[in-house]
Amino acid sequence: MNQDYYKLFACCVPVRGYLRSAVCDLQRKDYWLIPNDLCDILLKDKDESVNNLIEKHKGIDVKGYFEYLFENEICFPCDQEDLELFPELDKQWHIPFEFETCIVDFAADLIKELPKIVDEISDFAIPNVQLRFYSEISQKELKQVINAFFNSKIKFIELIVPNIFCEEFIDDLVLETSKIRLIVLTSSQNRGRRDVEQATVYHTEQVVDTHNHCGIIQEEQFVCEMRTFCESTKFNSCLNCKVSIDVDGNIRNCPSMKESFGNIRNTTIDEALSHPDFKKYWSISKDTIEVCKDCEYRHMCTDCRAYLKQPGNIYSQPAKCFYNPYIAKWKGDDGYIPVEEYGLYNEEGKFVLDKLKVDSLNLELWGA
Amino acid sequence: MLLVLSQSNDLTTDKVLEWFLYYNYNNVLRINEKDFINIKEIHINNYNEVDFTLFIKNKRISLSQVNFFWYRRGHLHKKIKLANFSDNETQIQLKLFLDAEWSICRDFILNRLHDKNSLGNCFKTKVNKLENLERAKKSGLKIPNSIVSENYRMINKFLSCQACITKPISEVVNVMEFNRYIDLSTKEVRIEKKPLSNGLIFPSLLQNNIDKWIELRVFVVYDQIYAMAMFSQNNKKTKSDYRNYDNEKMNRGVPFILPEKIGNKLFQFMRESGLDTGSFDFIVTNQREYIFLEVNPAGNIEMLSESCNYYVEKKIAEIILKDTEHGQFIKEDYK
Numbered sequence: 003m004n005q006d007y008y009k010l011f012a013c014c015v016p017v018r019g020y021l022r023s024a025v026c027d028l029q030r031k032d033y034w035l036i037p038n039d040l041c042d043i044l045l046k047d048k049d050e051s052v053n054n055l056i057e058k059h060k061g062i063d064v065k066g067y068f069e070y071l072f073e074n075e076i077c078f079p080c081d082q083e084d085l086e087l088f089p090e091l092d093k094q095w096h097i098p099f100e101f102e103t104c105i106v107d108f109a110a111d112l113i114k115e116l117p118k119i120v121d122e123i124s125d126f127a128i129p130n131v132q133l134r135f136y137s138e139i140s141q142k143e144l145k146q147v148i149n150a151f152f153n154s155k156i157k158f159i160e161l162i163v164p165n166i167f168c169e170e171f172i173d174d175l176v177l178e179t180s181k182i183r184l185i186v187l188t189s190s191q192n193r194g195r196r197d198v199e200q201a202t203v204y205h206t207e208q209v210v211d212t213h214n215h216c217g218i219i220q221e222e223q224f225v226c227e228m229r230t231f232c233e234s235t236k237f238n239s240c241l242n243c244k245v246s247i248d249v250d251g252n253i254r255n256c257p258s259m260k261e262s263f264g265n266i267r268n269t270t271i272d273e274a275l276s277h278p279d280f281k282k283y284w285s286i287s288k289d290t291i292e293v294c295k296d297c298e299y300r301h302m303c304t305d306c307r308a309y310l311k312q313p314g315n316i317y318s319q320p321a322k323c324f325y326n327p328y329i330a331k332w333k334g335d336d337g338y339i340p341v342e343e344y345g346l347y348n349e350e351g352k353f354v355l356d357k358l359k360v361d362s363l364n365l366e367l368w369g370a
Numbered sequence: 371m372l373l374v375l376s377q378s379n380d381l382t383t384d385k386v387l388e389w390f391l392y393y394n395y396n397n398v399l400r401i402n403e404k405d406f407i408n409i410k411e412i413h414i415n416n417y418n419e420v421d422f423t424l425f426i427k428n429k430r431i432s433l434s435q436v437n438f439f440w441y442r443r444g445h446l447h448k449k450i451k452l453a454n455f456s457d458n459e460t461q462i463q464l465k466l467f468l469d470a471e472w473s474i475c476r477d478f479i480l481n482r483l484h485d486k487n488s489l490g491n492c493f494k495t496k497v498n499k500l501e502n503l504e505r506a507k508k509s510g511l512k513i514p515n516s517i518v519s520e521n522y523r524m525i526n527k528f529l530s531c532q533a534c535i536t537k538p539i540s541e542v543v544n545v546m547e548f549n550r551y552i553d554l555s556t557k558e559v560r561i562e563k564k565p566l567s568n569g570l571i572f573p574s575l576l577q578n579n580i581d582k583w584i585e586l587r588v589f590v591v592y593d594q595i596y597a598m599a600m601f602s603q604n605n606k607k608t609k610s611d612y613r614n615y616d617n618e619k620m621n622r623g624v625p626f627i628l629p630e631k632i633g634n635k636l637f638q639f640m641r642e643s644g645l646d647t648g649s650f651d652f653i654v655t656n657q658r659e660y661i662f663l664e665v666n667p668a669g670n671i672e673m674l675s676e677s678c679n680y681y682v683e684k685k686i687a688e689i690i691l692k693d694t695e696h697g698q699f700i701k702e703d704y705k
């Protein structure tokens with residue numbers, strides 16, 4: 003056996019960006035950034051021997067590339083006959099629920115509707131709720147809210163709440179409520195992260211007093227794993243299978259979206275969901291979003307459809323993204339220039355890139 | 371009604387049942403191993419069809435209501451309470467008698483359930499590795515050369531011809547010693563220079579250590595095959611048994627297409643064994659030979675399903691639903 007052919011592990015999926023690419027490792031939940039010429043080989047020259055490729059691409063260090071790919075277990079060497087034994091990943095995505103996550107933004111008024119909300123959500127046997135509080139809430143009230151959800155069929159609870167609590171209280175809360183997986187304590191004294199049993203507790207100094215704080219795109223929040231990757235190939239990375247109730251009780255896709263589909267006080271979630279426009283955003287996948295479709299992070303990014311670079315153009319890049327995929331720079335990096343300086347949205351809402359300008363800048367930034 | 375027998379901590383059952391609910395099929399009763407069972411009546415007479423009625427978790431169910439039985443795991447248990455006898459020996463004897471009485475009823479109930487449309491078989495869960503090796507061979511599959519011996523010289527002779535592994539003939543059990551589990555999983559063995567004093571050891575299974583390229587985990591449900599290739603050779607830690615998980619560098623598990631001729635032999639094996647589902651372990655050698663190692667009739671599906679993105683649990687739900695009166699209601703696009 004010569005093993006002079008190669009195969010990508012099916013869980014390592016190349017994602018081509020404008021300037022560079024990523025290989026998403028959906029099993030080890032990690033990614034590698036690779037040059038585009040290598041990505042093109044992986045995407046197009048699947049069934050050729052490594053030696054052939056070395057011959058074919060004389061200008062590129064194919065040998066070095068493959069040493070790297072084998073070393074990092076992105077590819078494995080095999081024989082020609084083996085190639086057909088390893089199919090590509092079927093990127094299907096399904097959930098056995100009508101929707102998956104419910105966000106509830108709590109204000110004092112809405113707590114009165116607690117039994118109704120829990121009741122409504124329970125009807126759908128969905129797995130996750132995210133409870134967000136924008137103003138301080140007493141220990142007693144917080145416990146009351148959490149217990150109501152704990153006793154329902156919900157499996158996981160996430161909590162975002164201003165920090166007026168001592169550590170012991172939070173620890174006890176997590177211990178008593180096995181369903182809590184995430185707590186974000188806003189308006190904290192300092193930043194930090196700790197693990198308490200099954201949950202992760204974040205402290206942040208940030209003040210989160212309205213839903214307007216949502217939608218920031220950060221590298222730290224990227225998720226590179228099987229389910230989110232597959233979902234992102236066909237559906238929206240944020241709004242798919244999400245239902246929310248805002249501080250006033252309005253049922254929306256997310257609390258920051260303009261469209262309301264009735265109030266929880268007189269509308270059922272079922273009624274809201276069956277409105278023809280409720281799921282309008284669910285299938286806006288990253289491959290159809292301007293700028294994002296050229297970004298190597300598009301299948302691990304969280305996306306946002308509520309705050310947009312071009313309000314009204316539901317296919318425009320998230321407003322709070324400060325990454326420029328055309329030059330592979332984040333805001334704060336040396337040489338960062340916002341996307342907008344290198345292109346414009348045309349009348350059809352497409353982002354038209356000034357290629358010449360970008361390419362000459364890249365030459366300056368990254369060399370040949 | 372669909373009746374499921376499982377264990378309370380079995381995630382595969384949880385997931386399959388979620389899919390039932392999603393498809394709007396609520397007519398499901400899940401019995402977990404530890405659930406309390408009460409026989410209201412089993413009647414076998416000259417006039418009616420055989421039927422029985424049980425109370426399970428305070429629910430009444432009769433045989434005639436069941437139209438599909440999914441045996442996943444576990445057993446039907448009965449808590450047997452005995453009055454205290456002064457004589458301990460009497461107590462033990464009576465307990466044995468009652469156990470035997472119950473097991474006849476239990477087997478009768480399970481047999482009648484298996485007469486229905488069913489998946490899995492509770493009478494096939496005990497694995498006999500030696501029988502399975504023979505059966506695999508008869509079905510045309512390659513197997514590792516294996517010996518069982520308690521004779522030190524025989525074993526050394528076998529060892530001197532080839533590198534070997536040893537593993538339990540039955541199943542791995544958890545044995546504690548000094549607060550640590552004794553490791554009974556697959557091990558490589560070498561010739562002992564110094565013979566044991568009496569030259570005897572307990573009958574042990576030895577198999578030649580196969581020079582593997584990849585390992586396969588193959589899950590079969592009826593005529594559907596889901597295979598995963600596992601690459602572990604790069605990792606010294608996992609050379610002989612991939613179950614010694616290595617967290618930092620998780621072994622690669624990727625979708626694999628089992629060649630048709632191996633698949634056909636596998637189906638032959640299943641027919642011979644009376645299995646309609648099972649998880650098979652294979653090794654593919656560097657020479658691309660497929661070697662049958664083991665079958666587990668109720669193995670773990672989760673890792674295979676997740677690593678390969680197969681949604682096996684969804685498939686199982688759909689297959690079962692097709693066989694129940696609900697089948698026709700599943701929307702086309704779900705199939």
Ligand code: SF4
Binds near residue numbers: 216240305306
């Ligand atoms: S669409 Fe934007 S604002 Fe709405 S939940 Fe998603 S990230 Fe937040």
Ligand code: SF4
Binds near residue numbers: 298304
């Ligand atoms: S451009 Fe920004 S928002 Fe779009 S995929 Fe890349 S990082 Fe995410």
